[in-house]
Amino acid sequence: MNPKTLRTLVVIAASCAAAPIAALAQQAEPAGNPVEGARKVQMCQGCHGIPGWRTAFPEVYSVPKIAGQHAAYIEKALHEYKNGERSHPSMRAIAASLSDKDMANLAAYYAQSGLGATVQ
Amino acid sequence: MMHIRILISIVALAAGIAAIPARAADAAAGAAKAKEICAACHGLDGNSANADYPRLAGQHRDYLAKALRDYKSGARKNPIMGGMTAALSKDDIDNVTAYYSGLPPVVTARY
Numbered sequence: 001m002n003p004k005t006l007r008t009l010v011v012i013a014a015s016c017a018a019a020p021i022a023a024l025a026q027q028a029e030p031a032g033n034p035v036e037g038a039r040k041v042q043m044c045q046g047c048h049g050i051p052g053w054r055t056a057f058p059e060v061y062s063v064p065k066i067a068g069q070h071a072a073y074i075e076k077a078l079h080e081y082k083n084g085e086r087s088h089p090s091m092r093a094i095a096a097s098l099s100d101k102d103m104a105n106l107a108a109y110y111a112q113s114g115l116g117a118t119v120q
Numbered sequence: 121m122m123h124i125r126i127l128i129s130i131v132a133l134a135a136g137i138a139a140i141p142a143r144a145a146d147a148a149a150g151a152a153k154a155k156e157i158c159a160a161c162h163g164l165d166g167n168s169a170n171a172d173y174p175r176l177a178g179q180h181r182d183y184l185a186k187a188l189r190d191y192k193s194g195a196r197k198n199p200i201m202g203g204m205t206a207a208l209s210k211d212d213i214d215n216v217t218a219y220y221s222g223l224p225p226v227v228t229a230r231y
Binding site: 059061062063064065068069070071072073076085086087 | 171
């Protein structure tokens, strides 16, 4: 095997090894700051902080539990409310007031707030 | 006396309404359907490993059902969930939500 081929193979092997690690790092990397998120959480607690609380309009169902939810999912949901892809009136109003950074911080706060919880 | 009779009637009526059994969801059938359709992304235990997919374990059943109905109707738009819910019947929704809402959530996020 000539050195050039060997070098190419090494580069390919290194890329293959690095790709999953990079993907993992990206997934585990916290974008938001939960301490900052805790400062904005008052606007969420009125509905998400009361066990058994239900929505009032336009359809009645339980307000979802969000403690321990993946931060990436919470953040995406907030963006979708802000840009109108999701339509719950209260959540659209709340999300409209949040910056991208606020969303990341709140998502980080709620993702870790249920840490260690195993009860239903 | 009249008032008491009315009161008794109301109580009896309320008790009767409460006694009407809700259509029983079948969590075991839900588990089978979940394995077939949901588990690849959300995990069979409802604690998805991939942060892009929400954890479902222990979530309120009526919220999960609302989400599935909205995906199915198109009120909530998501290319993956739109496709996944298209084939779910009302019974399937009852069953998979009974299954996932009854599982214990496991929280692992660390910051």
